Amino acid sequence: MINRKAKIAEPLKDQADNPNTLRRKAEKKLKEKKEGSTDGEGKAPEKIIHELEVHQIELEMQNEALRETHLALEESRNKYIDLYDFAPVGYLTLSKNAIIEEGNLTCAALLGVNRQNLINDRFRRFVAKEDLKNWDRHFISVLGSADKQTSDLQLIKKDGSRFYARVESMRIDREKKDPVIRIAISDVTDNKRAEEQLRYDALILGEVDDAIITTKNDDCFTITNWNPGAEKVYGWKKEEVLGRGRVILDNEYPGRDRKEVLLKILKTGVYEGEVVQSRKDGTRIVIDSRLIARRDKIGKITDWIAINRDITNRKKAEEVINRLSEERKLLIENMPAMIWYKDTRNNFIRVNPAGARTFGAPAEAIEGKSAFDLFPEDAENYYRDDLEVIRSGVPKFGIIQPMKTANGINLWIRTDKIPIKDEQGVITGLLVFAVDITEIKHAEDELIKSSIRIQETNAELTAAGDKLRENEMKLTAAGNELRRNEARLTESLAEKEILLSEVHHRVKNNLTAFISLLGLDGSHEDTEGCRALRKDLQNRARSMALIHETLYQTGKFSKVDMDIYLTTLVGQVADSYGGSAAIRPEVSARGVILDLARASTAGLIINELVTNSFKYAFPPDFDCMAVRKEPCTIRVSLACDSGRYVLTVADNGRGLPPELDVPAAKSLGLKLVNFLARHQLRAEIEVRTDKGTEFIFHLKNKDEYS
8 A cells, every 4th residue: 555655746846846747748838839920039028927827837747746646645644544444354453442443334333333323332242251361361461462473262242142253452552641442343153152062073083982993095904093983893092003903803704704804895985784893802793884075175085083882792692692592482472461571781682562552652663762762751760770780680560651652642651670691691681571550559549539539528528527516506407408418519529520531531531542543554646746745634633632631631521731731742742743853842832721612622732833833844854954044943932921911832943835725725725724723713814924934813802702
């Protein structure tokens, strides 16, 4: 910029430094003007006039040069202002008291304020509370040194949101004035998040039990990384193997030619399967291996990553099961009790048909998975009992435990756990016998409740009898009649409660039978459309059955606890779409109690909308984190707002098609939603599609509804 200004001012400088040159040019111009004029002898006045005219032309030329220089300087100034204001980083000038004197537009945008509001404000106001001490130390250090200094701070925007910023500061000294601090601010939020993700990934790699190994793609496959899981699996410490070749593991591929397997791996860059390898102590172990090659930009293999899991115990357990006689297998397969075999790492090795039916999944979908995969809520308690039997070697009988099936049904089971040992007496797993005692458990609970109610009733009757006996003899007859009436009312009420309970129980059982009929093989064409229709019908039936089950279990036959009902309902729908583990359902209806009519209708509406969200809102090519900046989520909430209930069903998926008119939609699901909302709930419907899809239903008050 300085060189450009010097170049622009050069013509004016040359003329100022060389007046003779300017005079010669002026005389030349004057001579050109006077060519053709009358020649004669020069006189004194004419000479004076000549000098004045030459001087006038000199001034005109100087003025023209000054004007050109001024325009060039204006242009340079405007370019400098543009570069300053629209620089990719924010610039600030602070006084020695940390008051903002200047700031560019980029900095104002970073802090979310107008530039006018930025000037004369304290920079400290934009620093997060936890970083104020760091900022104070940084500012004091910059004031005391002429060197550029850097600090990473959390800054707060006007709207309260935060971002990570890198602050580079330098003191600028001025003649006869106080120094100022020039600051450059860069948003490094993405870098910080990347660093946190790297630290998190490193932590995960250090915590997993699987062996994670990386090697170079050289002749020896030199080991470059060996995580703690590898140390546990193979017995070598990290420092013992780094730089050594993979040959120490002595790979063997059972039933396959080693050279052919290696050639295929080098050709495809991947391997998945079993491999037998050596530990440090020389023992051979069976490994479930996942091997993949990493390539550079031109597709050349640079290194290899292996994720290995020790399945030796599992293989031994499988061998134990395989050694069972066919008669025992036949007996186990046909026993009505649930039987399964687990290894010492909580994995299911074999499940009999009764166990698979109770779990609600085929045996092949259970075998090979851990309890943490199948029962994430209760697996920790199950494994605690398993470890007690494995460590003590003593069977444990009569364990009462809850179990939630794959279909979302909550059961109570009584289990017996027996340790299984190999020829050397080493415990390799557990044989578990289980019986479904849900009905017995519910009956016990009902007996306890009935006993409490009887005790309370007896206490009330005793108190009433004592009081009546204190009355005058003339009231004895009336008192006896009152006691007889009270007994009749109690009996009638108990009969009605039992009858109503039985009605709800039978309705629930009938709907459950209907759901089961829908699930029977051969009861429908096995096409994608039929399967989807079957699932929709099952979910609709479950939403109705769940109302009656909730009423039956709570013992309240006119009011429904919506938090319990909706949590179970949404969980059932989510379970029916078991492949959607990445979608997170959220339910909020704490403290909301509705009458049976509105609760049942609301349940059908929620079932339809949540089903639609699972089916259509999150296609495989839609990335929630990239588009919505949050995980894929389906939210259901029911709350009271200004005396009215507001039901909201929303997802953060790709949203409805722009051309879809919800009130006029022809799909069965949306038709059902519109009909139920308008004619059953008498609700006003609001649909939003700015951040996914959100249905809002404004329910009328109970007296308006009825």
